Amino acid sequence: MGFFQFLQVFGLAMLTLLIFIYWVSPIRAYARLRKKGFEGPKPNFPLGNIEEMRKKEKRDSSFDSVNVTHNIHSTVFPYFARWRKLHGKVFVYWLGTEPFLYVADPEFLKQMSSEVMAKNWGKPTVFKYDRKPMFGNGLVMVEGDEWGHHRSIIAPAFSPANLKAMANSMVESANEMLDQWATLIASGEPTIDVERGVVSTAAEIIAKTAFGINDDNGRKVFEKLRAMQLSLFKSNRLVGVPFSKLMHLKQTLESRKLGKEIDCLLLSVITSRKRRSRVGDEQPHKDFLGLLLADDDSENINQAEELQGNKKKLTEGQLVDECKTIFFGGHETTALAITWTLLLLGLHPEWQEQLREEIREVTGDGDVDPTMLPRLKKMGWVMHEVLRLYPTAPNAQRQARGDIRVGHTVIPKGTNIWIDIVGLHHDRTIWGDDVNQFRPDRFNDEPNGGCNHRYGYLPFGFGGRMCVGRNLTMMEYKIVLTLMLRRFSFTLSPEYCHSPTIMLSLRPNHGLPLVFQTL
């Protein structure tokens, strides 16, 4: 056999082996899931069910600014809405060669969750790889004892005392944005697309409050994160399909490059902060970065803990990954919660007025003090109702690191799990006939909005892996809305086109133009 013939045979053998590896284990997983009684749409090799997921839905006429419907499940997840009718609220679908267990049944979720300790939850390997440039191995993705270690360092950064110290920066950044809006309105331009402004202000807030970044670096990180998100979203379309990264090579390389640039920027922030505190130029900060660096300082590590192996220094790479995770997780979901609130308040001027009344009663005309915020009860109901109708984190993802028994069945080890939060929040059987109406008072004295199952309302996830930043969100939300409602009233612009869409988070596809009036 000549050399080229040998190469051909060898190449063919390697290709067959790769296909075998890629296809045999999914076939076994498929067979195991079917055996356990899980049904679902039939997958094809190598796309799984992606082809059907990509089919465009016909949109109805109620998506203009006059007839805004909050019945959004079949708009943002049309394929899940279709499959649910055929297979119920728990079924298996496939992203490429990766099986996912779809769950929108609160009782199933409760039983599954009670079987697994937080540190024993995994995250889908396919997303860990795909979203590496964005989250690296930060808290959202990390598993096992390492997760416990990271969480124990990060959670204290969100204690009430630390959050209180962030309030002034929040007020400052929000007022800067509102001053810009006031200038536009005074110059005869009352229509403002608020989404961009709110998202970039939230990024500025997290840059200042979590990392002490007051210079241009915060804006640079934000812009690169946004570009990376766009690029990841394009290449994300074939996630789970073997070799899909090669099919979207340009976007893959682009997101990796942006990821590395963000890493460098954050690393420079970390090293300069370390240097300044080492030479005694500044007091140790109690912000997020300050706490991570205190943990990084070996003198601060409790020796007993170190001997038990509980406490290890975070490597520079881990520090950067945690900063990236908090930078992204800390601004986008909160900003979008505020954005959707402005849509709903634009549609419901009676709620704008009720909130203004409450703000007058609680804060008067004086400064916004964080100790007053818990008394803004109605504003809390509005936030919960907005996150019910428009959950800015539209799903939660897990992976079974061992077999999980749920009732009479078993979720096999390695199964990815996709929890459809939009589906749960829009389920008539959980919420009743007014499920798609904006009714904030359903949260009056009812932390779960009066739904009939405690796993029916999950805007911040569930169990020990619940969102670590939820109190920060509540504080930022109340500060920004208070300052805004004191200065302006607003209605929805006729240019608005209601098109909620998913790009990791749930966002308005065409921005949110509002027409403002100064009060």
Ligand code: HEM
């Ligand atoms: C409206 C605002 C927010 C929403 C809707 C939201 C939602 C969520 C959800 C659904 C999860 C997954 C929980 C699970 O798997 O059970 C999560 C986790 C997480 N969130 Fe948030 N989040 C918000 C704000 C924030 C903020 C402000 C930060 C940080 C400053 C943050 C940081 C994180 C982190 C680090 C995790 C991973 C926690 C872990 O796995 O231990 N989030 N969030």
